[in-house]
Amino acid sequence: MSTLKFKTNIKCGGCVSAVTESLDNTPGIYNWQVDTNNPDKILTVEGDATSEAVIKAVQTAGYTATEVEA
Known part of the structure; x- marks a missing residue:
């Protein structure tokens, strides 16, 4: 299992709610x-998902994500 970090434009609880379904339904994301x-609105993902899969899940919900060093 690995930990990936992404800079996002997910700013508030409403934004978190908007991406929840997409991230929860992405295979390999455990947490x-x-x-x-954080000013960079850091998304931390634990699991076996690829960074591409996480970025796609965030984009599906209408937000952006750029991988940063964990």
């Missing part, structure tokens, strides 16, 4: 959270 207090 995720967004630090909305």
Whole structure:
């Protein structure tokens, strides 16, 4: 299992709710959270999903994600 981190434009609880279904239904994602207090709005994902799969899941929900070093 690995940990991936992404800079996002997920700003608030409503945004988190909007991406929840997409991230929860992505195979290989076992746990995720967004630090909305961080200026870069860091999404941390634990699991076996690829960074491409995570980015696609976030984009499907209407947001952006760019991988950063974990």
